[in-house]
Amino acid sequence: MLLFFVLFIIVSVNIVIGCYAAVLLGFGPPTVNAALSLIIDTDLLADYWERSTRLRSLLSKLPIPVLSFQKTVAESGTGTETAEEPVEEKNDFDSVIEKLTNADVSAILADETDEISNLVPMQEIFDDDLAAVLAEQGTESWFVNEKRVETSLLKLNVVMMKSGQFSAELDKRIRSRRGSLTQADNKQFLGELKDDCRNYLESQAAITEQMKKRFDEFGELQNLAEEVDFANMEQSAQIETTLSNLDNLVLTLSPEDGGSRLLKELSNLRLARHRLRDMQEKMFITISFYEDRVDTIPQQLYIEEYFGIRGRIGLEVAINEWWKQKRNAQRQITFALLDFVKFGAANEEHGIAVCDKAIKYFGHFLQEQFDTADLIGIYEGNCFLVATLNAGPKKTITEIERVRQNCEKTVFKYGSGSMQLQLTCGITEALETQSRTDVLAALEKTLAFAKKNGRNHTFYFVPGLIDKPPEKVEAPNLGEEPKEAELV
Numbered sequence: 001m002l003l004f005f006v007l008f009i010i011v012s013v014n015i016v017i018g019c020y021a022a023v024l025l026g027f028g029p030p031t032v033n034a035a036l037s038l039i040i041d042t043d044l045l046a047d048y049w050e051r052s053t054r055l056r057s058l059l060s061k062l063p064i065p066v067l068s069f070q071k072t073v074a075e076s077g078t079g080t081e082t083a084e085e086p087v088e089e090k091n092d093f094d095s096v097i098e099k100l101t102n103a104d105v106s107a108i109l110a111d112e113t114d115e116i117s118n119l120v121p122m123q124e125i126f127d128d129d130l131a132a133v134l135a136e137q138g139t140e141s142w143f144v145n146e147k148r149v150e151t152s153l154l155k156l157n158v159v160m161m162k163s164g165q166f167s168a169e170l171d172k173r174i175r176s177r178r179g180s181l182t183q184a185d186n187k188q189f190l191g192e193l194k195d196d197c198r199n200y201l202e203s204q205a206a207i208t209e210q211m212k213k214r215f216d217e218f219g220e221l222q223n224l225a226e227e228v229d230f231a232n233m234e235q236s237a238q239i240e241t242t243l244s245n246l247d248n249l250v251l252t253l254s255p256e257d258g259g260s261r262l263l264k265e266l267s268n269l270r271l272a273r274h275r276l277r278d279m280q281e282k283m284f285i286t287i288s289f290y291e292d293r294v295d296t297i298p299q300q301l302y303i304e305e306y307f308g309i310r311g312r313i314g315l316e317v318a319i320n321e322w323w324k325q326k327r328n329a330q331r332q333i334t335f336a337l338l339d340f341v342k343f344g345a346a347n348e349e350h351g352i353a354v355c356d357k358a359i360k361y362f363g364h365f366l367q368e369q370f371d372t373a374d375l376i377g378i379y380e381g382n383c384f385l386v387a388t389l390n391a392g393p394k395k396t397i398t399e400i401e402r403v404r405q406n407c408e409k410t411v412f413k414y415g416s417g418s419m420q421l422q423l424t425c426g427i428t429e430a431l432e433t434q435s436r437t438d439v440l441a442a443l444e445k446t447l448a449f450a451k452k453n454g455r456n457h458t459f460y461f462v463p464g465l466i467d468k469p470p471e472k473v474e475a476p477n478l479g480e481e482p483k484e485a486e487l488v
Helices: 002-024 030-040 042-059 064-076 092-102 105-110 130-137 151-176 183-212 215-249 255-290 312-324 343-350 352-369 392-408 436-453
Strands: 334-340 375-380 383-388 410-414 417-419 423-429 458-461 483-486
Touching: 151 183, 151 255, 151 352, 183 215, 183 255, 215 255, 255 312, 255 343, 255 352, 255 375, 312 375, 312 383, 312 436, 334 343, 334 392, 334 436, 343 352, 343 417, 352 375, 352 383, 352 392, 352 410, 352 417, 383 392, 392 410, 392 423, 392 458, 423 436, 436 458
Parallel strands: 410 483, 423 458
Antiparallel strands: 334 383, 334 423, 375 383, 410 417
């Protein structure tokens, strides 16, 4: 009996020693091996526990931007790896974590050092080179899903853009002949304009007829579809009237007067197209939000192809993304609209092509004046939107006023001509409790009030004060020097 007990002890000890050796040699189960290594290496276990405690404490109070950094580190696998020997010197990760742990959250948001504020840039839905890429693809590469009712709006916009490009080219050709126009020239130009208008009207009629057949698919937004349909009919009537008037006037006037009349009507048609296009883009984005299809909008639609900056659709998608990320609760987002004064008259005097170049120049000028995290684009027609993410109302008002004064002192040169432009600006701040649509509605009202009460000025609306109208910004001379800008 005693012998049997001794043999049992010897066998048990051998089994335990064998299992232990197998685990140490890497033949044991991974989970056992990992657990055993932690138990044996007490220094590593202590370091692991300390890091975990600090990170849990930090994550419980950090804002979303810093959380995104933690997620990036975890996913990329670039976090601190276990070393065989303890490392006395702290690495970059440890230094940043220590700073963040000891800092107040508000201090983190206000800190402008490269190590903190640039550690985790906000994720933008636009790539830096997106505009260039989409410009190469061209309008014809737009992806539109025929099953979606808003497709008709996109088709109408494509037709309008093609007609607009033709009008700009015809405008340029007529102006190049000023001083030597003949009746034969005017007859040719008039014939080309009539052909383009008829082609446009035929395409417009076919597309709007398709849209009418699907009115019931618009659901609660059917009234918007009917508004667009009415606007299309109104524009069609305007084009027909314009063509009739041109037949009676252009060829009965002197060649130079006939050419001037053609230029005026081209400008009028351009403004009419812009108004209709703005309405259709607004309806397109409204339907997309209503149907919860914002995330499926093709990125080609984000960018104004000719101008190379974001358009209304791209702006609204980006603002919606900000609200989804609750940036309006974490940042002082300030919005501004900047609208050129009497731009219709400038189109008529200097030409569609020149004014389009001015819009393109100014859009890229705006991008240079603000931070890369800010949002800039064409909101509608020749009106720009600027949304600053971190500057706050006071600094944004100063920068917008600086831009306004700079524009006022700029002489835009083209060929042998030149022109000067002025801006009317409206500004408001986004409150945490406001929806993005409420903010944009308040911003539009502020600009309308500014245009009614003092063009070539900046007005600011204080959100939350319902009965208080926007206030005129009485800004000092900010020292902007006169300059010339070449439109190419």
